[in-house]
Amino acid sequence: MSSIGLTDEQKEFQKVAFDFAANEMAPHMAEWDQNEMFPVETMRKAAQLGFGGIYVQPEVGGSGLSRLDTSIIFEALSTGCASTTAYISIHNMCAWMIDTFGSNELREKFCPDLCSMEKFASYCLTEPGSGSDAASLLTNAKLQGDHYVLNGSKAFISGGGDTDVYVVMCRTGGKGPKGISCVVVEKGTPGLSFGKKEKKVGWNSQPTRAVIFEDCAVPVTNRLGVEGQGFNIAMKGLNGGRINIASCSLGAAHASVQLARDHLCIRKQFGETLSNSQFLQFKLAEMATRLVASRLMVRQAAVALQEDRPDAVALCSMAKLFATDECFSICNQALQMHGGYGYLKDYAVQQFVRDIRVHQILEGTNEVMRMIIARNLLTES
Amino acid sequence: MAARVLVGVKRVIDYAVKIRVKPDNTGVVTDGVKHSMNPFCEIAVEEAVRLKEKKLVKEVVAVSCGPQQVQETIRTALAMGADRGIHVEVSGKDYDTLGPLQVSKILAALAKKEEASLVILGKQGTFASEVTIDGDKIKVIREIDGGLETIKINMPAVVTADLRLNTPRYATLPNIMKAKKKKIASVKPGELGVDLTSRLEVLRVEEPAQRQAGVKVETVEDLVGKLKEAGRI
Numbered sequence: 001m002s003s004i005g006l007t008d009e010q011k012e013f014q015k016v017a018f019d020f021a022a023n024e025m026a027p028h029m030a031e032w033d034q035n036e037m038f039p040v041e042t043m044r045k046a047a048q049l050g051f052g053g054i055y056v057q058p059e060v061g062g063s064g065l066s067r068l069d070t071s072i073i074f075e076a077l078s079t080g081c082a083s084t085t086a087y088i089s090i091h092n093m094c095a096w097m098i099d100t101f102g103s104n105e106l107r108e109k110f111c112p113d114l115c116s117m118e119k120f121a122s123y124c125l126t127e128p129g130s131g132s133d134a135a136s137l138l139t140n141a142k143l144q145g146d147h148y149v150l151n152g153s154k155a156f157i158s159g160g161g162d163t164d165v166y167v168v169m170c171r172t173g174g175k176g177p178k179g180i181s182c183v184v185v186e187k188g189t190p191g192l193s194f195g196k197k198e199k200k201v202g203w204n205s206q207p208t209r210a211v212i213f214e215d216c217a218v219p220v221t222n223r224l225g226v227e228g229q230g231f232n233i234a235m236k237g238l239n240g241g242r243i244n245i246a247s248c249s250l251g252a253a254h255a256s257v258q259l260a261r262d263h264l265c266i267r268k269q270f271g272e273t274l275s276n277s278q279f280l281q282f283k284l285a286e287m288a289t290r291l292v293a294s295r296l297m298v299r300q301a302a303v304a305l306q307e308d309r310p311d312a313v314a315l316c317s318m319a320k321l322f323a324t325d326e327c328f329s330i331c332n333q334a335l336q337m338h339g340g341y342g343y344l345k346d347y348a349v350q351q352f353v354r355d356i357r358v359h360q361i362l363e364g365t366n367e368v369m370r371m372i373i374a375r376n377l378l379t380e381s
Numbered sequence: 382m383a384a385r386v387l388v389g390v391k392r393v394i395d396y397a398v399k400i401r402v403k404p405d406n407t408g409v410v411t412d413g414v415k416h417s418m419n420p421f422c423e424i425a426v427e428e429a430v431r432l433k434e435k436k437l438v439k440e441v442v443a444v445s446c447g448p449q450q451v452q453e454t455i456r457t458a459l460a461m462g463a464d465r466g467i468h469v470e471v472s473g474k475d476y477d478t479l480g481p482l483q484v485s486k487i488l489a490a491l492a493k494k495e496e497a498s499l500v501i502l503g504k505q506g507t508f509a510s511e512v513t514i515d516g517d518k519i520k521v522i523r524e525i526d527g528g529l530e531t532i533k534i535n536m537p538a539v540v541t542a543d544l545r546l547n548t549p550r551y552a553t554l555p556n557i558m559k560a561k562k563k564k565i566a567s568v569k570p571g572e573l574g575v576d577l578t579s580r581l582e583v584l585r586v587e588e589p590a591q592r593q594a595g596v597k598v599e600t601v602e603d604l605v606g607k608l609k610e611a612g613r614i
Binding site: 048 | 417456551552558561
């Protein structure tokens with residue numbers, strides 16, 4: 001059902017992603033979660049297939065595909081491990097930002113290595129004092145000669161400490177969004193350090209750390225776009241990021257529905273398999289219906305974004321809001337259908353629940369999604 | 382250097398799908414069921430592409446017999462690295478009765494037409510676990526009951542691929558896109574001078590008999606007694 005309406009080529013992309021997820025990721029997702037392993041080798045294998053820079057331009061090593069192609073791919077990969085796929089999508093978002101807003105020198109310097117995952121990237125916007133109110137960020141970037149000197153810290157950075165390339169939103173000007181610029185900071189730059197690795201409920205196959213800048217000097221040539229464009233660049237990155245995260249939720253829900261269905265056909269109580277219970281049949285039907293609805297919203301938003309339609313931002317926000325909420329509920333119900341077994345770490349469904357819970361929070365909380373949608377509706381003339 | 386390798390790729394029900402027999406017992410359910418390339422054909426394609434990468438062959442041609450849908454399977458072979466495809470159009474009743482005899486005639490005719498030095502197929506029968514090209518001969522290592530046997534054969538030759546021959550590659554996103562531009566030629570069996578009339582008639586298709594429950598016995602004497610009772614010894 002996830003292939004309906006796709007072109008032959010998209011079905012091929014989807015097939016590769018499903019096969020990769022089943023063979024290279026699913027067998028390891030529990031281990032990566034329980035041992036908190038960042039699966040560098042597996043991600044590099046994925047990059048060899050073109051998954052490192054899916055919507056980055058081919059001339060700098062990307063695959064040059066559309067946002068819809070990307071959504072299809074991440075949804076399929078996520079069935080193998082939602083946490084790892086979510087990191088891959090963040091990495092892709094950073095690579096795209098450099099490709100789209102970086103000078104040719106910057107693009108040639110960073111994009112090929114990011115597309116091959118020779119180097120890994122992190123997106124640095126959130127700070128201890130600014131989450132939803134992202135534009136109030138405080139990390140300062142003072143111009144000194146041909147360098148910006150950064151001071152401040154970022155919080156909850158996915159990949160932080162293990163990644164090589166940091167795309168950082170910092171304040172070069174006055175208050176508010178217009179004072180924010182975006183610079184690329186490389187690991188090893190003096191003045192760049194990291195906090196302790198956070199202990200999380202899920203997303204354990206990616207390390208999360210604070211990123212700290214103490215008189216960290218970054219060449220002005222590392223800036224993406226112009227001064228004051230940083231917030232705009234960050235939000236443009238997030239439009240795609242939201243579709244990607246929603247796609248990861250779709251994959252987790254898809255896998256969970258399959259697991260629940262399989263369990264219902266095996267588990268017997270009261271003399272018959274659970275699949276004979278009308279309540280459970282109806283519940284499964286609802287889960288599948290809401291999954292399909294979520295999928296349509298996400299794919300529709302992806303198309304709007306790639307066509308640069310005026311309603312794209314609102315649609316991306318709606319898709320992220322709807323799909324992440326629905327898919328979490330679907331995974332949670334799939335866990336419930338497993339009974340006590342659903343609560344054991346030997347069964348994958350609990351990991352999908354834990355992994356996608358955070359999708360309702362990051363890349364813009366689902367509350368912020370409502371703010372964006374409402375603003376869009378109320379300023380419509 | 383051997384010029385051309387022909388690889389047969391068959392579109393079959395996906396190996397992970399549970400096969401069901403049609404209610405009228407005339408065959409298995411195929412409508413709406415997930416199909417993919419026969420895993421042994423994937424291994425055959427992989428081997429052919431590796432030979433090309435080692436510059437031992439110049440061109441890899443993927444062939445499939447069947448209705449329009451088999452073009453998907455040919456495209457997968459192209460995405461893995463085959464250079465072009467040939468779709469032998471067989472549909473309807475002809476496709477239902479298409480058997481090994483007809484397919485082998487088709488492949489033989491194509492191999493002649495395309496001047497293929499080597500035909501690699503997914504296994505049934507003797508199979509290779511290693512293939513190299515040595516001058517104008519092919520060296521094949523095959524697994525037999527006693528161990529490994531190395532044989533040298535002249536070209537043109539037909540080699541079938543075993544599980545242990547290689548691990549097929551994933552198609553990469555760029556290769557999937559490049560495959561769109563590769564050509565798939567269509568040809569009818571009649572043009573190859575092949576008669577598709579089947580020598581076989583399928584009378585009935587049934588599921589294998591359900592496994593019967595066994596009987597547990599306490600001692601070896603009991604076992605011998607039961608076997609004698611059943612007329613087995």
